[in-house]
Amino acid sequence: MARYLPLARPWFGLVAAFALLGVAVQVVAVAVDSAPYSVFTGTGARVANVFAYFTILSNLLVGVTHVLLAVDPARDSLAMRVLLLDAVVGIAVTGIVYNLVLAQTVDPHGLHQVATVVCHMITPLLAVVGWLVFGPRGLVDREVVLVSAGYPLAWLAFTLVRGAVIDWYPYPFVDVVAHGYARIAVNCLVVAVLFVGLGFGALALDRRLPGLGAR
Template identity: 50%
Template sequence: MDVRRGWFGFTALVALVGLVVQVVVTAGDTTGRFPDLGPRLFNLFCFFTIQSNVLVLVTNALLAANPDRPSTLFRALRLDGVLAITVTGVVFHTVLKGLRELTGAAAFADFLLHTMSPVLCVIGWLAFGPRGAISTRVIGWSVVFPLAWLAFTLVRGAVIDWYPYPFVNVTVLGYGRVLLNCAGVAVLFLALAAGAWWLDRLMSRKQAPVA
């Protein structure tokens, strides 16, 4: 088996298992803000963590089927998956970890979605690329996803008075502090994008054949 395809496939599998287990856990939890099943599951997919892992699942599954995909759209989605899951892992382990005590299946899903999926995705990108896939245009398109998530989260939160993470809770922090927090995450996202672009160029040159 092609090692690249094997790694991409395993990464997609980890994200899939984490998502399925989390859906099952959420479906069985009637104690939270959303007592009805439909709104509860819809709310689950409003979390940045879940959307990041969906991106990891889809892009890695596509790479497992064909590791060489040249389209700008796919390259933007691939970069989005790598950057978003990196932000997910960093923010979780520096800000959010420990806010809730989880056990059993919930703790297992939490580990897969916040730790194992980010680690596998980042290592897979570093080891297998694909290389030469990042440009300023790709970075520009990759910013659409986090901006859209932020806009949706703030608008929805203002309507239903509920926010998925403490650092975007306008009711508690106010818009000034929330926007400052989001600016910090945006700086992290763009710094990671610039670092990915630099590493991609560096590794592309090293892999180029010598005439």
């Protein structure tokens, strides 16, 4: 572990800084520019709505877990294991889905563009590379993978129920009004399978890669 520690802690700190910076910039962007959120007329409502996005929640998870790792890379508990896997897989899904599916549907400007680049590109890359290089290793098992799946499923359930109430959805692939429940059910299944598949991929890699706590 010692040979990884000098680089691991500053890397975890760097990842946390970018993740939290991206969220902060996005909050400021929606506070000063209502154009992309015209359905929410008040500043407070627009800011609160930022946290309905899977991207923002995943960046927050990355920020919090990596602050904890920067302070104590040996930190270990079931909650930490689940949150860290949710953070790494969630931010990987964020990068994959945005860059392969959503990037062609949006045209951000100003602070929105800065937040988009940080939250969807820089943070996913740094977080995934950091996990591959440093880990921490030995924190992923079958139970952790299955429990971590509760995060995207809970987000999907919340998003669909809230969307039905307020008639607004954060992403086109969960917009029931535009696509109908059958299509959205398929889209949600794809996201869930991607998340769990990446979780089991992380389990396989965790057993083979070196890093902090490697056995």
